[in-house]
Amino acid sequence: MRVGIASLDDNQRVALWESAMELSPAQRAITILAAHLPTVPFDALQRWTLVGRDHALLLAYRSQFGEGIQVEGRCQACDTKTQLAFTVSDLLESSSDTLKAAVYCIGSRDESGNQYKHQHTQASLVDTDVYVPSYYLIAFSGNEYRFRLPTTQDLVLIQASSSSSNNSGGITTKHVCERLLDQASFNDLCAVFADKHSQGSATERTKNEREQQDKGLESEEQKAWTSTLDALEQEMLRIEPLTIVSLNASCPECGAQTQHQFDIGHQYWALLAADVEKQLWDVHILATAYGWSSDAILSMSPARRRQHIAMVIS
Ligand SMILES: [Zn+2]
Secondary structure (H helix, E strand, C coil): CEEEECCCCHHHHHHHHHHHCCCCHHHHHHHHHHHHCCCCCHHHHHCCEHHHHHHHHHHHHHHHHCCEEEEEEECCCCCCEEEEEEEHHHHHHCCCHHHHHCEEECCCECCCCCECCCCCCCCEEEEHHHHCCCCEEEEECCEEEEECCCEHHHHHHHHHHHHCCCCCCCCCHHHHHHHHECHHHHHHHHHHHHHHHCCCCHHHHHHHHHHHHHCCCCCHHHHHHHHHHHHHHHHHHHHCHHHCEEEEEECCCCCCEEEEEECHHHHHHHHHHHHHHHHHHHHHHHHHHHCCCHHHHHHCCHHHHHHHHHHHHC
16 A cells, blocks of 8 residues: 655644653654554554564654754763764665665656755655565574564563563563464474473473573573574564664764664654754743634744744744
8 A cells, every 4th residue: 555654734743742752662653653644544553564664754754854864872982972964865775675665755856857865854655565564484494484574563562461460581582483473383393492302201391490490591492482583583684674773883082983773763753852842832932922722823834933933022
């Protein structure tokens, strides 16, 4: 399905900020997308892959705030502030061919057909079918298994079960593998690992594992699931490089390199919060002076709003 991702007006941005303020980062990211993609049902957004979600957030960011992204970090060697500047297009360029082919820009070319570079804001058309998870094959010891990329729904379930009291050890890597592998592949791997590590009777084994857990040691089976998850994660990154966006900043003081992990949901929210704060100051000034409603002030053209504010504070 092709849908447009366009910018939000002042009223919509304030409404989005208000509705997403109290949410977890995962739910907030989906709420931002729902505002930019009103025709896509909320639960469909939650079933998108996390990388699909971040890809759509990049397009939403570009439509709202433009190409430029600036991130501040700290040097790991000397703690000096470092600045990283890059563009949405840079990041989209690092995505898989599948994601690249899914974006159709609106008004992205000039009259002679040249692509605009680093233009202000840009609305996009995107084929959201590429955000729906599909299965890939991965081989372990000569056998093939089917897995998919993680979704927001996975994240929510994993967070819920790791915080529930009846699971004090938190979510195990086995549970994460169970969600990402298809049922048959998961069952096959369960059988392989149980075979490999079965020594003595079942009760004896459980007792040994308990003792190991008490000592904080991983059982052989747990180790097998951990290495399975590591392999899945590496394969995910190969299939979809946008899964993790790592950026290197060189320190202006000591020259050391520091790696930053970039989170588009966090970046979008920081800019939205700063923007909304400005909007609310305008509302405060004009509502106090004229008694106009917040809605009326936010709907006003920027030129008229600035003129009124100039009159009030002169
Ligand atoms: Zn430094």
